[in-house]
Amino acid sequence: MSLPPLVEPAAELSVDEVRRYSRHLIIPDVAMDGQKRLKNAKVLCVGAGGLGSPALLYLAAAGVGTLGVIDFDTVDESNLQRQIIHGVSDIGKSKAQSAKESIAEINPLVEVVVHDEQLTIDNVMDIFAGYDLIVDGTDNFATRYMVNDAAVLLGKPYVWGSIYRFDGQASVFWAEHGPCYRCLYPVPPPPGMVPSCAEGGVLGVLCASIGSVQVNEAIKLITGIGDPLVGRLMVYDALEMSYRDIKVRKDPNCPLCGEHPTQTALLEDYEDFCGAVSTEAAEAVQGSTITATELKEWQDAGKDFLLVDVREPAEFEIIRIPGSVLIPKGDILSGEALATLPQDKQIVLHCKSGARSAEALAALKAAGFRDAVHVQGGVLAWQAQVDPSLPTY
Template sequence: MLPPDTSAVQLSPDEVVRFSRHLILPEIGMEGQKRLKAASVLCVGTGGLGSPLLLYLAAAGVGRLGIVDFDVVDHSNLQRQVIHGTSWVGKPKIESAKARIHEINPHCQVDLYETALTSENALEIITPYDIVCDGTDNFPTRYLVNDACVLLNKPNVYGSIFRFEGQATVFNYQGGPNYRDLFPEPPPPGMVPSCAEGGVVGVLPGIIGVIQATEAVKLITGIGTSLSGRLLLFDALKMSFRELKLRPNPERPVIEGLIDYQEFCGVGGSAPGQEEAGSVASISVGELKTLLDGPQDDLLLLDVRNPPEAEIAVIPGALLVPLDRIESGEAIEEVRRLASGKRLYVHCKLGGRSAKALIALGRHGIEGVNVEGGIDAWSQEVDPDVPRY
């Protein structure tokens, strides 16, 4: 029910003081604050988007927050996942988030789900909540969250980020569009790099996450105009916002149940182009180390990361030729010349971009071997002095 039923809700004297700046807003007032206290919001993910989202929903006085996440805090998270601190590195994100939420608002009930959201548990987890906020970073979970919200008739407050750009909207609200109207089909696997590969400026998820929190507060209190039917696009480099209109597709297939979203999104080899990627030969970083310890006259190790990444860490002896130069065709003849008469091995950060490079090179008759796990695996398994990023 939106707005939530407030017939049995009362604010304590502490809550009156705590939320006084809301109470004096005519648009919110006592009734709006009671709605916030009566409301329940589920946040899927407590990373870059989930951090500001949870912080501001707790500070706003939302009475019940659910958090779904099974990851632990890593040093690389702290640049943007502001709900976590250094003392929580190595510990569950959901526990870190709960501790911080209770520092902000001890009146907030926090439910923890230390698990991956799956087709088997999504409906059970989402059912008790009024609103779902999607703070995920992968297509299978986004489709899962969307379809579960459609089946349960729950609003889905959506956000996504990459590098310097973000987007936000509200799906499945009062007959408005859902995620499948924006993305009827998932992109091919590997087509959209993750933030771990492409990077993200630390302030960006703060901006988009706060927009998601704003939309959730508006839905709960019944004020303003929601983003339903509008996709808000933000460019941090230009400091510009623009909107795209979204409409429900009348020919969109009816969602009748939850499916295997890994398979639907091609994870595991079922999507177009995945078979080609699976045909790439590969070796482990341990096997690469053995090769590099021997004669290297007939060996070429190609690094297809971007130049800024090579300034952070390198595998000794690797030659940098960024993936975009290979895929554009600009570097094909250069690689052909360098690899002539040699065994070609290709690495990136995690192994995805190097596989794409080998597919592109293979179309020009240049064969090579992918280094599984890339330089990240090299740092963990071979040389810990190589920085991880």
């Protein structure tokens, strides 16, 4: 069912705006009133990456009057496969600033507010307070829970999206009218259970599919038309070309929006709540970590050890450290690969950045490989510190 329009209409549209938005104005459900509401809306996009790129471009094209962009990252060449708001000339530039410049080319009538900073518990409430609606384009659980909690505490709706390889999800969370993100996912998955897009990859065009759904939902909320995804989870499979609609009910025991809420403020540490790495992994790396430079010194000195790459085969084909053998992390955690590892030489583990190798290291320590170590920073550190000629991904 439709919800009341989120935003009051602006006083009027200029002649230029009437010309620009004419295809909206002739839609009876949008018309002049809906376009005035879009003009008066203030929407914050959290992240100017895979989902944020199409979302920001289409929000701007639709005529949302004020767009906020928060992102503290810089544009990297590997972003260009999917983050279409950035171009080759933007590499090394602030993503938030790059997004602002692209939006100006799409629609100079839109005011863009740049938040070139990291979203934290210290600033999230103040930043969110200035906007009517939040579009969440983040790619990590810690920020997702923080976005949800701040939106609930401020009484604001937000449009959520998630992507991985060929799969996407989208929903609208608005505690006043339905469930929040915690009703759907009360607790984050165990560390390492769900790979990031940087670890598992994502089909570039999937970002457009889910990002456009997010904008569609934002427009519906702002103008009060249609049936928004409140209390529903849209699941998209790009390979099957299928959409599923899953009912999501408000959890009466939700600590944030339930019948008797117990969480009335932001958590102190979302990274700790979501567990960037498990407790076992954090303990395993203590005193069992070497740098990429130290690894190179060990190799040059002829030290006898087995260098094990715990990434996936597709990653191993892109870039590898010389002398490494591939044993995916899953085979180590399951115990399948333990019998193949030598007992008479030291094991050195590495992955892309160090998180997966830390998990694998914990499993090896538990299995009795007491002198095993892992490489801090993984192949990214090797590329940066030892061999810059190698590609990154």
